[in-house]
Amino acid sequence: MTLPRLLWVPALLGFAVIVLPVIGLLDRVEWARLPALVTSDAALSALGLSMQTAAMSTLVCLLLGGPLAFVLARSDFRGLRVLRSLVLLPLVLPPVVGGLALLYLLGRNGFLGQLLGVQLPYTTAAVVLAQTFVAMPFLVVSLEGALRTAGERYEAVAATLGAGRWTVLRRVTIPLLLPGIGSGVVLAFARALGEFGATIAFAGSLQGTTRTLPLEIYLQRESDVDAAVALSLLLVVIAIVVIVVARPRAVEGLR
Amino acid sequence: MKRMSVLLSLLLIAACTSGPEKREVTVFAAASLKDAFTELEKSYEASHPGVDVRISFGGSSDLAQQIVNGAPADVFASASPSTMDTVAKADLIDGRAEVFAVNTLRIAVPQGNPKGIRTLADLTKPGTALVLCAPQVPCGAAAKQVAMAAKLTFKPVSEEPDVRSVLGKVAAKEADAGLVYVTDVLSAPGKVEGVDFPESADAVNEYPLALLKKTGQAQLAREFAELVRGQAGRDVLTRAGFGPP
């Protein structure tokens, strides 16, 4: 189908809205100071913490969100639709609301926090939990979509060949789902990497423990805008690597 | 006939509100000034009929960045001399900035002071969850100063990017204590209590105010600055917890 030419105008404007701010950021970068700024102790510590926590929370998303996606896509019970909508909640909530919610649930005065008797706020685990909260829907939604389009016909065939439920899951469903899992993982990782609001509200901000790269950027811009811009650039580069390089591979997966 | 007069008066009202008489003064003020400046805005508007004061509250460095990048402000009231310098370096200040208030640190503890904190040294007790501002922001720099003066080493569980986050953590009882400004403690009655400490005198935070160039309302802006610096302003600021310069 040939597109009406007029469609290109808003399409290009839409693209510009996404890309131009990044160019604006590039324009503001102090290239001479850049190497020193992105390799400062605080920057490296924040970068390392961000990578670790994002990887951890992506793993938690996969271990919990994967089964959740299966239940949402393949089961049938009353209230399933409501459940499916609730899963999207972190997508539409401001992250800081998520952070406050976590604080009042798992903080020292939260009912679950008191019940479990654990001190989560101000720990790296709290960062992982906050990131998991905001990133989980990305994994669940993309996995659920993949599960729906994959259909159940291959699984039915596998069952008629004598394969039990776990064998079907392990040898048919999951391999067929790998592209969906890949893109879900990439999206969840990218979201976790960029998480700010829930982290600052729930986990606080302490170098080496809870101050991830976005928190470091937010802090640096108070005192040293150049440093904030340099770290922003770092985050942009990482994000581009993740979504441009990793995602198509993950999506194409088996093909 | 009666209906006609109602219609006429409605038209008159409409004409008045959209008339050219309407004038505006735009003030950029540090977030900690919110209560005090909101009160001053009211008294200014009462004595200046037809003038609308619009105040944008925010972090001082954010506001400074916005002004440098062309935001239309007539007055800038900052929480730190360094952020005011940012604006001064961009040659945007009309005249010079003057300190109009000072703010000092106070220990904030949750209502009832569950950990029984009495002195600055109590903050270093093991098992006390202390939250500070990060050293990069003014309240954190001040906390660092008092620690050095008292020869104490704080081990905070978190270094927040702004003072309101510290206050929030204490108010939510997720921290046993925090170092905030006197004004912050006063702004959250019933949630937090303040504990004074003598070392606070070593870290006095100055609040400069400046008129900005490129303003179309120089006279109105000057009158607002005079209100802030005058006795009426002094009273309001004192009630909010600010000290005199």
Added chain:
Amino acid sequence: MRAQFRLARGKFTLDVELAVEPGEVVAVLGPNGSGKSTLLNLIAGLLRPDTGHLSLDGRDLLGAPPHRRGIGLLAQEPLLFPHLSVLANVEFGPRAQYRADYRETALRWLDEVDARAFADRKPRQLSGGQAQRVALARALAADPELLLLDEPLTALDVDAAPAMRGLLRRVLRTRNRPAIMVTHDALDALVLADRVIVLDAGRIVEQGPTRTVLTRPRSPFAARIAGLNLVPGTTVDGGIRSSAGVFIAGRGSAGAGEDGVAVFSPAAVAVHRDNPHGSPRNALRVRLAGMEPHGDLIRLRAEDGLAADITPAAAAELELEPGQDVWFVVKATEVGVHAARGGVWGRD
């Protein structure tokens, strides 16, 4: 296999009872939406009936999950697992059943369907016909007690279908285990099935030996897809020798010396009062049993069941009446010769 199911889905209700004897191949015919695929899914365990029972070799299967039923399924599309090689696809069943000889089993079935050459390929590198052959090998390598075939030839192009049909016929005969095949093609039923069940709106409206149902259909659906002339016999080179000893020339893929059947449409038959000697056509002497209108044409029925459709003008010119002897003449190119499911013809 004995089965009885009742399943209501909105307005549609499936209510069937059927039995398949050991070694028997049953074709299920029926219009779209008649419940054919639903029936197969119920037997396979992919759907649960509201009420019913199902047993295979005396085992009660209704409560068993699909993978414990020993019932294989070959669908319209091959549905080969795209992430596995051809060999791994065929090995899937025996491996899922923890059989140690999965490799030999898979290779044996790949040989059986003449697909060993593709063993290392991925499914996407196969043509439709090749993929369906591999899918058959995969289904059979799982060693099912009962094989279900859901329109296994429908998705194949016209070149690939005859070869697959021949393969299915050979495999079903050598296995000697029961199979149920859903189809809408009379030829599939003819070549592969001992017995035909016609399903309409969720109920069995007709059943019987394949030839009986296809030559003397009682249900409207069977009449629509069948109504063909079938002459059983033994295949010979270039045609078939009927059980009455008449040679009929035709085209087909069957080898010589097999049980077979010549198939031609009533519309392809010309009717003569005298034997048209010296013509390269097949001429069959028949005695007219009756005449009936058939659309714009007249359908002539012979006593041995053959039919011919001719125009009313031709019928008038021939001055035909029941009991008369006439010649049914049909070109060799209009006659298909197929190997047919053995045993059927003996019962008829």
